[in-house]
Amino acid sequence: MLKIPVRLQVPARALEIQIGEGILEEALLSFFSPRKGKKIIIADAGIVDLFAKDFTNRVEADLLTIEGGEKAKSYETVNKLMNALFERKAEKDTTLIAMGGGTITDVVGFVASIYMRGVPLVLIPTTLLCAVDAAIGGKTAIDTSNGKNLIGTIYQPKAIIIDSSLFRSLPSKEWMNGMAEILKLGLVYDVSLWEMALQDSKDPNLIYKAMQGKVEIIEKDLEDLSIRRILNFGHTIGHALETVANYQISHGEAVMIGCLVESYLSLRLGYLPQSDFDTIYNVYRQFPIHLPEGYTRQRFIEAISHDKKRSEGGVRFVLLRQIGQAMAFIGEYCRKVSLNEMEGALSWMESNFPPL
């Protein structure tokens, strides 16, 4: 038997994140000044009149719109976008510009990753959550009837443009969605981010600091195989709550409950000191968080048993060692927790955050 060993090394690639107030047009035009090829903006229909229409004309792009929300992440949207790209004769050097929240950047990112084996992609988040979460890291996805995010790729944009003026009109629920991810990142990775968020959650530098933290983690683990998993903190409980609520709970609320209950789990399993837990508890209890209508222990257990991170004998959790640092379990950054071990934390959750 002959063997040919092959070493596959994709060259390093640069991505620039630009952050500022009112920078959108300038940043996009400067991105395109050395580039050729067509530009196609794919925007959430709900923000077209607000942000996209005039802007599209000024930067000389084509405009496609799709309905936002979780239902955007479907085979149907992918088909619709593919056909629109073929109609417009999009080429290998045509740049797709996704403008909207995380559902838009997820599905447009997926389309960009598979159209002609990948075309240039620029992301313009219009929600704080998308800016600090979905936009960074290259995860793209659509949902199927078998579950969320089950089809997708890891595909990096060429640029991310964060214009904080776009977030100013966000409803408070949207702001809470973003804060939930910023606080989470502070808890698992950066105590100074956590403290900054508590002092002045409207400080524009907060977005910058949060993105910088997430970038550091992503750079270390582009393919989501090790340290990047700490970003799942709060999301094992959070996703199960979303399932139980049939997504009638906001992501921010679900993740906040998740972070708090997983902190409690970290305390009970002997990793997190009591004083750190008390600090965390006092922060989260100020937010209006409640278990969703229709919550029952049984439905919750069922939902969490279908988690992607499940394995025999338990569900994998990221746990905290202290505020600003997740536990590293032999490089794995998560630990199997049995349903038995979970019981106490669930009882605590039920008595502290009963449904309204």
Next chain:
Amino acid sequence: MLKIPVRLQVPARALEIQIGEGILEEALLSFFSPRKGKKIIIADAGIVDLFAKDFTNRVEADLLTIEGGEKAKSYETVNKLMNALFERKAEKDTTLIAMGGGTITDVVGFVASIYMRGVPLVLIPTTLLCAVDAAIGGKTAIDTSNGKNLIGTIYQPKAIIIDSSLFRSLPSKEWMNGMAEILKLGLVYDVSLWEMALQDSKDPNLIYKAMQGKVEIIEKDLEDLSIRRILNFGHTIGHALETVANYQISHGEAVMIGCLVESYLSLRLGYLPQSDFDTIYNVYRQFPIHLPEGYTRQRFIEAISHDKKRSEGGVRFVLLRQIGQAMAFIGEYCRKVSLNEMEGALSWMESNFPPL
């Protein structure tokens, strides 16, 4: 405006190509011995009884079949396979094993690249063409009504297993498909491969040498941005012929005509010496190659004007400097050729290879 520069570097990855006579089972079992997770073989229905059925049982895998041929590369196949994977509860660590020719490895590779953002993939080519061409390089694709290979990814398998005993029952047309790619690789990259192919085209070491050459090129340009383009030699003319023939010409025959006519173009444009061209001509004229039924100059020009490599004022061609070396045009490895410049080569083609 604040900027966060991001450096994205995917770690190098190893892929092992194993080549030999009758090695299939041993090679696959040794690949899996240190791995966990389910195995699902996805095989061309046409080769199931011949190669896949008993083998599947012996290696304790699940078996899915799809109809081979170009029609396999469709949205429908992707949907069908996705549903089958969900039904079988394929996980992130489930390995997909594609067994068949290039159409099977293309579509199964695509599915592996997007299921749960990528699952392990093993390729087992059952044709010489697939072994020396489609299997190496990570290009995956499906076709759309707008054209071939317009949707896809670049996604590398974990292993490629080449059991040359599988090729023994191939019809001579299939053997010619493989030879067309081996000769092409010799022309653009490796004169010793070219000479070896002429001496004994059944020498098993020929496959090894061809794959080694292709691996060297791929390693230098994983993303198909520079030198890897030399592998398109013969394919600009070849693809246009396939279009004109509505794919009723074999890929090998189309590529052989393509290599010869593009060599003639290289001669006429002053890059390739006459003596080298004469050698090339004498080799290809021994094969039974003819322009396809229905060929007209006009239909051909129309087809070639739709080539993916088209640009204003001409079509991009890889051209030869000598046998074993493609011309590097300032790192681009292709040169725009106008329809005017093409005329002479097309007349030459029409008079030398009239339709039967």
